[in-house]
Amino acid sequence: MQFNPASDMTDLGERVLCTESYGSRRTQRYQLLPGGTLSCVPDRPGDGGYRSLWDFFMAVFLPQGYPESVSPDYLAYQIWDTVQAFASSITGTLATQAVLKGVGVGDETSTVTAATVTWILKDGTGMLGRIFFAWSKGSKLDCDAKQWRLFADILNDVAILMEILAPAFPACFTFIVCISGFFKCIVGVAGGATRAALTMHQARRDNMADVSAKDGSQETLVNLAGLLVSLLLIPLVADNLCLTYSLYGLFTILHLYANYRAVRAVCMETLNRARLCLVLRHFLQQGKVLGPDVANPQEPLLLGFRHQLKMSLGAPLHTVTSSVAEFQRALxxxxxxxxxxxNQAAGTVSVVLHQQACSVDVIKACTHAFLLEALMYWDVTSCVLEKESLLTVQQQLCEESKNKGCSVVSETRRILDRIFPRFLTGLTAAGWVTERNLLGPEEWRVDWTISGKKTF
Structure with a gap:
């Protein structure tokens, strides 16, 4: 916009020089008044500050620039996450009361030393659980963040139930609360790590810290509300086991349902194995690539979900072959x-990645593995793409019961080379991110080229 102050100041009427906006929630105009004064005029009364208590609430508990600064699924996820946090706060209070009763609070025959030893054993067991779980599953949490988030909340409810029931078994009380502490520390690792992964997904303006901080504020407010409600419930449940168990059951059902709705509301644009498998199956059957908004609601949320063909992505070379001839044939x-x-007989497929393999190469390799799985377990007669070729290779696979799939790999590679460019274009057009992925390859990489030549 061009503006000539000298000419405009000669006009005594009010002129709008420019407009200004604060995200999508506040707009204002700048006017030139007689005498050369620049005046700021909100488009709506009160836009110069917080127009209402709701605006103040949004500024305190929502990320700056909301809703443009976060992913479209942010609000739905946060609403259900708030509900589950409130329910968890109530059941957590019931568990705390049960544990305190179990260690002897209010019992004149109990000693401080016994209570302290029980608490130390409980915390120590939990610390070991935290280290063990982070070591064994830490690298998998990013790939299946939704599944691990739901798993953490289910395990948390199991741990709380154990603490509530522990006083009924005084001989095993210490053992029960130690196992419960072990579970809760696993919950802490899985819940915290997946929360970070989801926060990274929700932050759209390099504002992960702000999104995380506001999420913490929301959780603090919900926990405060839970504490206030707990103050009213504690006198009612102090000596009433039936009411305690009833409230636990009621709030646990609410907690699990809210968690399911929360993770189901998340719409990830990066491909993990489950989402890639869904998208590939639909692509072969319909010739179209599902978008993230369609594929995410179909993604399995239980960790028990496993592909029928066991895949090792980024496998070390020595674990898959010791034969120079086989390695040369693979090249x-x-x-x-x-x-x-x-290996058809073992039901396994191992992928060895080159040192220069990028994200698209990993997606293509995983797609190749799923194509082999399709030949073994899918009904390829329903496919519209490469139907005849897939049926031919499937028939060949059935006839070669003792082979290691070498010729089948070659045939499926040729099929994949024909369809993958269209598939990759469809992924990008549908809104999937291909520059990075959540397919979870191991770190092993092999360099089989020297001066541009394959070696063996």
């Missing part, structure tokens, strides 16, 4: 940046 039959070793 001749596979893509330049990954090698597929398929």
């Amino acid at each position: 001749e039959e596979n893509s330049t940046n990954y090698l597929i070793f398929f």
Whole structure:
């Protein structure tokens, strides 16, 4: 916009020079008044500050720039996350009361030393659980953040139930609360790590710290509300086991339902194995690529979900072959940046990645593995893409019961080379992010090229 102050100041009428906005929630105009004064005029009365208590609430508890600064699924997820946090706060209070009763609070025959030892054993067991779980599953939490988040909340309810029931078994009380502490520390690792992964997904303006901080404020407010409600419930449940168990059951059902709705509301644009499998199946059957908003609601949320063909992505070479001839054949039959070793009898497929393999190469390698799974377990007669080729290779696979899938790998590579460019274009057009992925490859990489030549 061009503005000539000298000419405009000669006009005694009010002129709008420019407009200004604060996200999508506040707009204002700047006017030139007689005498050359620049005046700021909100489009709505009160836009110069907080127009209402609701505006103040949004500024305190929502990220700056909301809703443009977060993902579209942010509000739905946070609403259900708030409900589950409130329910968890209530059941947590019931568990705390039960544990305190179990360690002897209010019992004149109990000693401080016995209570202290029980508490130390409980915390120590939990610390060991935290270290063990982070070591064994830490690298998997990013790939299946929704599944692990739901798992953490289910395990949390189990731990709370154990604490509520522990006083009924005084001989095993210490053992029960130690196991409960072990579970709760696993919950802490899984819940905290997946919360960070979801926060990274929700932050759209490099504002992960702000989103995380506001999430913490929301949780603090909810926990405060839970504490106030707990103050009213504690006198009622102090000596009433039936009411305690009833309230636990009621709020646990609410907690689990809210958690399910929360993780189901999350719409991830990055591909993990479950989402890639869903998208590929639909692509082969319909010729179209599902968008994130369609594929995410179909994604399994239980950790028990496993692909029928066991896949090792980023496998070390020595675990898949010790034969120079087999390695040379794999180099001749596979893509330049990954090698597929398929063992039909064992139901396994191992992918060896090149050092220069990028995210698209990893997606292609995983797609190749799922194509082999389709030949083994899917009904390929329903496919509209490469139907005849897939049926031919499937028939060949049935006839070669003792082979390691070498010829099948070569055939499926040729099929994949024909369809993958269209598939990759469809992924990008549908809104999937292909520059990074959540397919969870191991860190092993092999360099089988020297001066541009394949070696063995």
